[in-house]
Amino acid sequence: xxxxxxxxxxxxKPGGSLRLSCAASGFSFSDYYMTWIRQxxxxxxxWVSYISRSGDSKYYADSVKGRFTISRDNAKNSLYLQMNSLxxxxxxxxxxxxxxxxxxxxxWGQGYLVTVSS
Amino acid sequence: xxxxxxxxxxxxxPGKTVTISCTRxxxxxxxxxxxxxxxxxxxxxxxxxxxxxxxxxGVPDRFSGxxxxxxNSASLTISGLKTxxxxxxxxxxxxxxxxxxxxxxxxTVL
Numbered sequence: 001x002x003x004x005x006x007x008x009x010x011x012x013k014p015g016g017s018l019r020l021s022c023a024a025s026g027f028s029f030s031d032y033y034m035t036w037i038r039q040x041x042x043x044x045x046x047w048v049s050y051i052s053r054s055g056d057s058k059y060y061a062d063s064v065k066g067r068f069t070i071s072r073d074n075a076k077n078s079l080y081l082q083m084n085s086l087x088x089x090x091x092x093x094x095x096x097x098x099x100x101x102x103x104x105x106x107x108w109g110q111g112y113l114v115t116v117s118s
Numbered sequence: 119x120x121x122x123x124x125x126x127x128x129x130x131x132p133g134k135t136v137t138i139s140c141t142r143x144x145x146x147x148x149x150x151x152x153x154x155x156x157x158x159x160x161x162x163x164x165x166x167x168x169x170x171x172x173x174x175x176g177v178p179d180r181f182s183g184x185x186x187x188x189x190n191s192a193s194l195t196i197s198g199l200k201t202x203x204x205x206x207x208x209x210x211x212x213x214x215x216x217x218x219x220x221x222x223x224x225x226t227v228l
Contacts, residue, residue, distance in 0.1 A: 035217070037217075037219075044206075044208065044219060044220075044221045044222040045155075045157075045163065045208050045210075045219040045222070046219065047216070047217035047218070047219060050217065059215040059216070061216070095162060095163075103151075103212040103217065104151070104153040104165060104168040104169070104210065105153075105155070105163070105165065105210075106165055106168075106174065108162040108163055108164070109162065110162055111162055
């Protein structure tokens, strides 16, 4: 069955960096767009970034543009999010999600908490 | 970029029908598909309606989606409410490289 497992989160100081990973299994990873979505504590969902099947096209929310970088390794069935210059407002649970066809999200990981605090 | 606006909360009794709206701020609601997710406390979101009105396999037919161009909004309707339907519901759409989520609606089944 489809599985998406995030890792790499944790506590980091403002201005610091962190790299999230999402390990995919149970499907042909290279056939899907992949997306990062976050949810601040007690808040709603916020799209962060998505990447095309080949990795050639990448898109970012304005709130993270220039600070976050999305990438993927289709040989390793893995999705990544490099997060630099982290701010307190980046504190959230980060989900990776799979997109079929018309950009809806049919599978989500369990999420991983990133806390930015001094 | 456009915004999607949802009511903060709705409540209804078991067995009844509830409709959650999602209004697009600019551009036509019909221009891009609208999708709906359910998020129970402590869990990841799951899709309940995609492409305006399509139901994924495994989602009960009590869940239905629609769009209304006259009000520039989408709706999620849940009929025959069950206590297990109590959750947060989010609408979502995509346009020109940007994904947009509504603020979420907390559904209470009491």
